[in-house]
Amino acid sequence: MGRTVGIDLGTTNSLVAYLDATTGEPKCILGPSGSTLCPSVVSLDADGSIIVGEPARRRLLTQPERTIYSVKRLMGRGPADVQAELKLFPFRIDPASKSVIRVQLGDKIFTPPEISSFILRELKNWAEAYFGETVDRAVITVPAYFNDAQRQATKDAGKIAGLDVLRLVNEPTAAALAYGLHEKQRGTVAVYDLGGGTFDISVLKLISTSEGDIFQVLSTNGDTHLGGDDIDHLLQAFVHEEILQHDQIDFSPHGELAQELRKELIAVKHRLSETDKVTLRFALPNGKVFEHEFTRGVFETLIRPVVDRTMGPVRQALADAQLSPKQIEEVVLVGGTTRTPLIRRTVQEFFDRKPHTELNPDEVVALGAAVQANILDRGVQNMLLLDVTPLSLGIETYGGAVAKIIPRNSTIPASAQEMYTTGVDNQTGIDIHVLQGERELAKDCRSLARFNLRIPPAPAGLPRVEVKFLIDANGILQVAAKDLRNGEEHLIEVQPSYGLNDADIERMLEESIEYAEQDFAERQLIEARTEAESILTATAKALSNPKAAGLSEPERVKVEQTVAALRESVKGTDYKLIRKKIDELNHATEHLAEILMNSAVQAALEGKKLAEV
Amino acid sequence: MASPLPITDSPLVCWSCHERTIGTHFCSSCGKMLQVPEKSDYFAMFEIPRKLWIEMSALEKKFLQLSWKLHPDNYVNASAEEREISLKRSSELNDAYRTLREPVARVEYLLAIEGARVEGKNKQQAPPELLEEVFELNESLDELREAKASGGDLGSLKRRLTAAEKNFQEKLAKVDGELQGAAKEWDAAVEASANETARKSVMAKLNELLNRRSYIRNLVVNVQKELL
Numbered sequence: 001m002g003r004t005v006g007i008d009l010g011t012t013n014s015l016v017a018y019l020d021a022t023t024g025e026p027k028c029i030l031g032p033s034g035s036t037l038c039p040s041v042v043s044l045d046a047d048g049s050i051i052v053g054e055p056a057r058r059r060l061l062t063q064p065e066r067t068i069y070s071v072k073r074l075m076g077r078g079p080a081d082v083q084a085e086l087k088l089f090p091f092r093i094d095p096a097s098k099s100v101i102r103v104q105l106g107d108k109i110f111t112p113p114e115i116s117s118f119i120l121r122e123l124k125n126w127a128e129a130y131f132g133e134t135v136d137r138a139v140i141t142v143p144a145y146f147n148d149a150q151r152q153a154t155k156d157a158g159k160i161a162g163l164d165v166l167r168l169v170n171e172p173t174a175a176a177l178a179y180g181l182h183e184k185q186r187g188t189v190a191v192y193d194l195g196g197g198t199f200d201i202s203v204l205k206l207i208s209t210s211e212g213d214i215f216q217v218l219s220t221n222g223d224t225h226l227g228g229d230d231i232d233h234l235l236q237a238f239v240h241e242e243i244l245q246h247d248q249i250d251f252s253p254h255g256e257l258a259q260e261l262r263k264e265l266i267a268v269k270h271r272l273s274e275t276d277k278v279t280l281r282f283a284l285p286n287g288k289v290f291e292h293e294f295t296r297g298v299f300e301t302l303i304r305p306v307v308d309r310t311m312g313p314v315r316q317a318l319a320d321a322q323l324s325p326k327q328i329e330e331v332v333l334v335g336g337t338t339r340t341p342l343i344r345r346t347v348q349e350f351f352d353r354k355p356h357t358e359l360n361p362d363e364v365v366a367l368g369a370a371v372q373a374n375i376l377d378r379g380v381q382n383m384l385l386l387d388v389t390p391l392s393l394g395i396e397t398y399g400g401a402v403a404k405i406i407p408r409n410s411t412i413p414a415s416a417q418e419m420y421t422t423g424v425d426n427q428t429g430i431d432i433h434v435l436q437g438e439r440e441l442a443k444d445c446r447s448l449a450r451f452n453l454r455i456p457p458a459p460a461g462l463p464r465v466e467v468k469f470l471i472d473a474n475g476i477l478q479v480a481a482k483d484l485r486n487g488e489e490h491l492i493e494v495q496p497s498y499g500l501n502d503a504d505i506e507r508m509l510e511e512s513i514e515y516a517e518q519d520f521a522e523r524q525l526i527e528a529r530t531e532a533e534s535i536l537t538a539t540a541k542a543l544s545n546p547k548a549a550g551l552s553e554p555e556r557v558k559v560e561q562t563v564a565a566l567r568e569s570v571k572g573t574d575y576k577l578i579r580k581k582i583d584e585l586n587h588a589t590e591h592l593a594e595i596l597m598n599s600a601v602q603a604a605l606e607g608k609k610l611a612e613v
Numbered sequence: 614m615a616s617p618l619p620i621t622d623s624p625l626v627c628w629s630c631h632e633r634t635i636g637t638h639f640c641s642s643c644g645k646m647l648q649v650p651e652k653s654d655y656f657a658m659f660e661i662p663r664k665l666w667i668e669m670s671a672l673e674k675k676f677l678q679l680s681w682k683l684h685p686d687n688y689v690n691a692s693a694e695e696r697e698i699s700l701k702r703s704s705e706l707n708d709a710y711r712t713l714r715e716p717v718a719r720v721e722y723l724l725a726i727e728g729a730r731v732e733g734k735n736k737q738q739a740p741p742e743l744l745e746e747v748f749e750l751n752e753s754l755d756e757l758r759e760a761k762a763s764g765g766d767l768g769s770l771k772r773r774l775t776a777a778e779k780n781f782q783e784k785l786a787k788v789d790g791e792l793q794g795a796a797k798e799w800d801a802a803v804e805a806s807a808n809e810t811a812r813k814s815v816m817a818k819l820n821e822l823l824n825r826r827s828y829i830r831n832l833v834v835n836v837q838k839e840l841l
Contacts, residue, residue, distance in 0.1 A: 166689055211681045376689040384681055410711055413685065413704035470704055473685045 002134030004166065004377040005029075005127050006369025008141045008174075009116060009154065011072040011227060012196030012336065013037040015363060016123040017370035018131075026178060026370035028363050029130045031122075036363060038126070042118045043067035044105040052122035060259050064090060066106040070229055073197050074101050074112040075157075076150030085225070088233050090258070100500060113153045113500060114508050117160035124161060132573070134526055137164045139373040141365050143198040144170035145222030145313075145390045147436050148448045148477050155474065156500050160508045166376045168474040171195070172202035173217055173387050174368030175334040178359060180206060180215060180383075187329035188218075190317075192347050192355070193365075194310060195335035197227040201314045203321040203328070212382030219320035219409045220390045221313035228269075228337040231303045235265045238302060239280070243290055257285065272299050273339045300342045307346050314350065320409050331355040336362050386411050389471050396433035396442040405469060408438065415470040419484075426457040432467065434477065453481055528578040532570050535585055539563055542592055550595045555588075562588040628694075638679065638702070646683065646698050654726050655709035663723060664803050665796035667713060676710045717826065720796065720819055729816035732824065740825050743784075750777050750832065757839055771840060778836045781829055788826045795819050 006026070008015045015036050017028045028036035033054045043056035044066045051059065059067045073085055079097045086093065094102035094109050102109045120140070127135040140163075142154050151168055158165035169177075172191035179189075186206050193200040200222035207214040239261065240251045251258045264282055271278045272294060282290045318325060331347060333355045338344065347355050359367065375383055388409045394402035395418065405416035420430050429452040437445030455463045464484040471477055482489045500508075539559065542548060551559075566581040627634045630643035637660060640647055656663045659675050681687075683706055688699040712718045724730035739747040757770045799815045801807075 167686075207677065209677055209681075211678075214677055214680070216677075376686055379687055379690070384684060384686065386680060386684070407711075411707040413700055414707050414711070415704040416708070470700070472700060473703075 002136040003127065003131055004137040004139070004373045005123075005135055006139045006141075006174075006366055006371070006373040007120060007123055008171070008366035008369055009072065009119065009157070010040055010195060010365075011070050011198060011229065012040060013362060014040050014119050014123055015366035016127050017363070017366040018127065019370050019374035026367040026374075028366055029123075029126050031126050036366075038119065038122055039069070040072065040119050041067060041069045042071070042105070042115050044108055046106070048108075050118050052118050061256060061263065064256055064259050065092065068103060068105060068115060070197055071103070071112050071115045073225065073229075074103065075116065076112075076147065076153035077101060088229075111500065111504075111508070113157040113505075114160060114511075116154070116157035117508070120157055120161035120163060124163060128526060132525070132529065134530070136162065137166050137373075137377070139167045139169055139369045139376065140165055141171045141174045141369045142168050142475075143195075143222060143224050144172050144193075144200040144202050144220040144387075145198070145224050146475070147224075147391055147446050148475070149446070150224065151475050153500075155476065156505050159505055162509065165474075167372060168476075169369055169372050169385070170200070170202065170217070170220065170387055170390075170475075171198075171365045172200045172220070172334060173204070173215065173385060174366075174372065175332060175359075175364045176202070176204050176206075176215055176368065177371045177383070177385065178364045178368035179332050179356060180213065188321075188323060188327060189330045189332060190314075190328045190351065191332045191334055192310070192314070192338065193222075193334040194337040194343060195227050196337070197225065197229045199223045199226040199310050199313065201310070201317045203317050203323060212384065214384050214386060216386045216411075217388045217409075218323075219317045220388055221317040221320070222390070223309065223313060226306065226309055227335070230306050231269060231337065231340075232262060232266060234302050234306065235269060236262060239265065239282075239290070239292065242292065243284065247284055247286060247288060247290065249284060249286065268294055269299075270339075272296050273341060296341070303340070303342065307340075307343055310343075311346070311350070325351045328353070333357050334361055334364055387473070387475075388412060389414060389475055391436045391446075392438055393448075393469060393471065393477070394435050394437070394445065395469075396435060400442045402435055402437075402440060402442050402445055406471060410471075412471050412475060413473055415468055418467050418469070420453060420463075420465045420467060422455060422458070422460050422463050425460045427455060427460065428457055429454050430465075434469065434479070448477055449479070451479070456483075525573055525575040525578075528575040528582070529570055532566055532578055532582055535582055536563060536566065539585065539589055539592075542589070542596055545596060547596055547599050548592060551592055555591055559585075559588050559592060628698075638683065646695065646702060648698055649701050649705060653705070655713055655722060658706065658709045659713065662803065663727075664800045665716075665719060665723060666800050667719070669714070672710070672713060676706065679706050716796075717792070717823070720792065721823060723799075724816055724820055724823070727816060729813070729820060730823075731820055740828060743829075746777075746780070747832065750774075750781070750836070753777060754836065754839055774836055774840055778833060778840065781833050781836070785826065785829045785833060788822060788829060792819070792822045792826065795822055 003018070006017045015028050015038065017026050019025070020027050030036055031038055031053060035054070038053040039057040041053065041056040041060060043051040043059040043063065045051055056067055057069070060069060068091065070089060073089065074082060074091065078099055079093060079101055082091070082093070082101065085091070092104040094104055096102070100111050102111055103115065124135050138158060140154055140158055142151055146154070154168060155165050172193045175193060176189055176191050186208060189204045189206060191200070191202045191204065200220065202220040203218045205216045205218055207216060236258070243249050243251065251261065261282055264280060268278045268280050276296045277293060279291065279293045284290055318328075328351055331351045331353050333344065333347065338357070338361055344355065344357075371383070372385060375381070389406065389412050390408060392404045392408045393406040393416070394404045397403045405418065406414050422430065431450065431452055433442065433450045434448045435442055435445035436448050439445050453465060453467065455465060466482045466484055468480045468482070469477065470480070480489060543559070562581070562585045566578070566585050569577045569581045625633055627640040627642060627645065628648055629645040630640060632640070632642035634640040634642050634647065636647055637657070638647060639645065659672060661667065680703070683699060683703040685696065685699045685703060688696045691699070712722050721730060753770060753773050757767065757774060759765070760767055760770055795815060795818045799819065802812050802815050
């Protein structure tokens, strides 16, 4: 079993962190470019290989049609859901997309979980290079307000990347964990998390008990399509309009010029958090230079609608927790977008309290994920997280209405049972439609799954089937049915309305391994080290066998010297050297293996290496 | 029925060590989490009697204690069977806490496990003593909808409805008060080990109050929606 890490799979940037065993503090791992941030950008190279992170981000300008950013916005969504988004993002959606969106990069088609899996695999590689060990288990964070399909898509991405996803943790909750460890806070805490593409607000209660600290989420709310991207779009729309007016140049969101302008505007946005005035100068194709001075005042007027949109969910979360702003004892700001002074001011005024910003808002979620990863890896010791489901779970009833069976903000895992029977004789099935959301009509809620409950033929009203709906600790739905007449219980395979099936995931996992060619050297190193470990163990075991006395003294010395040389080579990073030393040890132990084999089932094992005995 | 303390029948044999066990949540012999017993209920889970007054801080304390032990975070590296039991157990613990914490949900649940919950035959049917007021309210609601559609004067209609909403809010508060009274009667009956007939009569009363409450609440919600 390899290492466990915490991953923040963000809209704009992704990070990987671990818990440092010596300091007990979580730490983010640096990537090859020297930053902890891996831009969530994926590009398909002309030779068919996948490029992720900073190099991919540079290709947004040079090869926009082969490169994709903000793919998190597409996770767990159907083509009809993203029409508005398509006006703003240069996503190239395959027109043949059915329930799952497919995106075109160059001449290839990918699903959003596949693209996310490339980012996860990149972070896995960073961590493996850092530890020199396999990393195969992870805690991945998701926006608290993600629905079932979006969570399932994230979990699928993990699987495709070859990771065992131990838990999906809500981003604001992860941030609270990191702060809890850092500040040793107690009482009620509000976490305001505005990232690149998603907004969450969570209200938590931090409780000290004799066993340890409990982080109990009381309520959560948010908007999975609200973030820094929206501020960029407002700026883009403003400048596009200006340029159209003055220079009659029309920008389509596709193409290199728009990407270049977007990049400049993001820089303007960042600088306006530090200074009061920034001048944009942008070279136009007609040879002129577009020049515009942004003041912070104008900028704030422009982005006010985005900030205002966050306050509705904030009020709702407080109402659901039955707390007033005054009753919140600590406020934490998370997500890069909360660097904007207007947001800091607005939050501070609302809660009448200075928010915490001590931890790097880009890193804090990954740090919290690492804390949770450590808890899961080693078992709950002194910290426990009790999270909630952000949306009510319901089933469609007569007339298209929705009956809520698990209310929003229920602590998870949570479950509900419903009893079903038949209305006519020999009816063999009942259609069940599961939904998520707060609205009263099925058509206004998110469809999670439809399935047909199969029933053995019987007179009407006689069958009694209990269906159990369970939301697990990841916020993902499971359904099981039990026939109460014979006590037979079976899990229902729920085909999600907007998800991949197991066969899809399996195929994508295989394909993704092909794309992973660029990590060849790292992978070789890990494999060589693993193999060295096993042969070293086998050799030590063989040498301690009484029958090993049959080995001559020079032979024994030779084996011991070769063992030492292999040990030394494992400390380095040269996998070819390790392989060479493995071969030498295999050679040096041939006689030893032979002696041991002779005493066992000689004929069958002849010619085998020591490690194989 | 002398004892009001309904500790549910435990499974006799532990799934893991195959020893006889007397634990509620954990095996008294090997300490492993036990399967959820068939006949368990939320009161038994918290090891409290089936009474309607519950000390909240004690309930929370017990909830947190059990969460420490039952939560799936403890069982990530455990066998598939134990992971499954933990998922079931912790979800039922959360369901139980969610239900017992809310006074109305608690009454509904108690009646359900006592086999005494009978929902109104027709949820749309007004309790007789409210008939007249409900009729007036519905008329006002219709007028408001019409006025909205035709762009008529909304001011006076809204004032009338706001007054009606206040009136029904007061009725709701009154029902809640009566419900509390009946809950006390139930607890007294349990403490006095009252006979089946006495208990059934309190339960019938609770049931009737729940139906009335849900009817009035729906009315209030509908009015609030139109007034938004």
